[in-house]
Amino acid sequence: MILKKVAALFLTAGLAVGLAGCGDDGAKNTAPAAEAVKTIKVGVSPVPGGDLMKEIAPVLAKEGVKLESIEFSDYIQPNLALADGSLDANLFQHKPYMDDFAKEHNLKIESLVPVFIAPIGIYSKTLKTPTDIAEGGSVAIPNDPTNGSRALLLLEHAGLIKLAADAPFLKSPADIVDNPKKLRFIEVEAAQLPRSLEDVALAVINCNFALGAGLNPIKDAIAIEAKDSPYANIVAVRTGEGTRPELQALKRALTSAEIKKFIEEKYQGSLIPTF
Structure with a gap:
């Protein structure tokens, strides 16, 4: 009887060790998945x-x-x-x-x-087309070189200005050679351009900031960059x-x-x- 009890104890201990071993293996098997x-x-x-x-x-x-x-x-x-x-x-x-x-x-x-x-677009609170802008009107454009250049190209395409033929790849207001309406250009941080609409006649706004301000480039822009933009x-x-x-x-x-x-x-x- 005593021998049977001892054997049972050893068997129970063996099972416990075996189960613990299985538990360890399970932990080891799941660890790589977590690390992966x-x-x-x-x-x-x-x-x-x-x-x-x-x-x-x-x-x-x-x-x-x-x-x-x-x-x-x-x-x-x-x-x-x-x-x-x-x-x-x-x-x-x-x-x-x-x-x-x-x-x-x-x-x-x-x-x-x-x-x-x-596509970058031209927006206005009051005008229906870019050419409706009055003489001496103010235009807000991005203040970083690449998007500022992009804005000036769009304004040129809209018929408001003419840029120098020999202007560098990145244009600035200094490269404007013809400004018949004597427009004033205000360089603004791109994220602030939607807010500038309250203070300027036109603002050239990057698409992501226009969307973030609730403006739909297709419906709300009065001029927009061509779809083949680089x-x-x-x-x-x-x-x-x-x-x-x-x-x-x-x-x-x-x-x-x-x-x-x-x-x-x-x-x-x-x-x-x-x-």
Whole structure:
């Protein structure tokens, strides 16, 4: 009888050890899966970048990539944060702006993939067409070189000014050679341009800030950039890091057929997919 009790105790202890061992194996088996999840931080403008991140987050999660979307309201911090490692990527700018900013600040960043064109537009609280502006009227344009240049080209196309034929790639108000209505140009931080509409006759506003202010570029702009614009918004990454698997997953998600359909249906032509 005693022998049977001893045997039973040994058997129970053996089962306990065995079960504990199974528990350890289970923990070891689940650990790699947890470690396999990669987190990427992507800097975006609230609209449309924030919208796109919400759409692709579930897709990336299925590939083991956790997406953290960080919203910025300016055009400076997202590139600085990318360069210093606070972000893994950003989506808010076109390549000419990125190249100019990187050169000025000595940053090593590059384009991963173009995603959409966001046409820049001319807006007004009072005018129906740009040529309705009175002599001496004020026009607000972005104060950064690339978008300021882009705005001046649009104003030239609208018939308000003429730029020097030999002007550099990045134009400024100094390159205006004909200004028949003696318009006054006010350079404003891009994010503040929608607010400037209260104080100026015309404002040339980037698409993302127009959308963020409740303006529809297709319906509300009185003139808009052509759809064949070379200023496609890109995903930017640090130089040489574009091959990281998690960034390749981001690239695939943002250029999928599902996202193309989302852009076309949600923005109704105010954003144009490049893929």
